[in-house]
Amino acid sequence: MNPQPGSFPAAGHDHHACVRSALRGAERLCAEQGLRLTAIRRRVLELIWQSHRPSGAYEILEQLAGEGHRPSPPTVYRALEFLLAHGLVHRISSRNAFVGCSRPGQGHMAQIFICDRCSVAVELADGTLNRRIRRNADDLHFHIREQTVEIAGLCPACAGRANEG
Numbered sequence: 001m002n003p004q005p006g007s008f009p010a011a012g013h014d015h016h017a018c019v020r021s022a023l024r025g026a027e028r029l030c031a032e033q034g035l036r037l038t039a040i041r042r043r044v045l046e047l048i049w050q051s052h053r054p055s056g057a058y059e060i061l062e063q064l065a066g067e068g069h070r071p072s073p074p075t076v077y078r079a080l081e082f083l084l085a086h087g088l089v090h091r092i093s094s095r096n097a098f099v100g101c102s103r104p105g106q107g108h109m110a111q112i113f114i115c116d117r118c119s120v121a122v123e124l125a126d127g128t129l130n131r132r133i134r135r136n137a138d139d140l141h142f143h144i145r146e147q148t149v150e151i152a153g154l155c156p157a158c159a160g161r162a163n164e165g
């Protein structure tokens, strides 16, 4: 079974389906907006979607080098900037890493719940919370560039294991 959007993915779910749907979503978004999903942008996105855990730029570079591509770091950083700018990935500041967006192209502000133990991250976009933050920003005459709330704790599987002892 595939994880429902906004819930923690079950161990052993069909993750290939997650990757396929993320890549299809990215292709659709790029086609609609006239953007170029170049080979490197696509591959970086695919590497970020390798799991539901945030990946760092260095990790991505290492993997590409292992595949024999060895792109220059600026090439990879530019690909990451592109994916960020078009809402295909989120930056997890606390880990200096990136996670695939499960609702790409909606230009939303996200809340990301990250497990301390297994690092699995799940994204929500609570409309009430987002409206409130936007209103507070307006009151402050503050222009939001990027807004990701990161919530750290234990996912259901790890919390279960912690309770068992």
Ligand SMILES: [Zn+2]
Pocket (backbone or CB within 6 Å): 003, 009, 013, 014, 015, 016, 018, 019, 052
């Ligand atoms: Zn998955």
Ligand SMILES: [Zn+2]
Pocket (backbone or CB within 6 Å): 090, 100, 101, 102, 103, 104, 108, 110, 123
């Ligand atoms: Zn998102």
Ligand SMILES: [Zn+2]
Pocket (backbone or CB within 6 Å): 115, 116, 117, 118, 119, 120, 154, 155, 156, 157, 158, 159
């Ligand atoms: Zn966990």
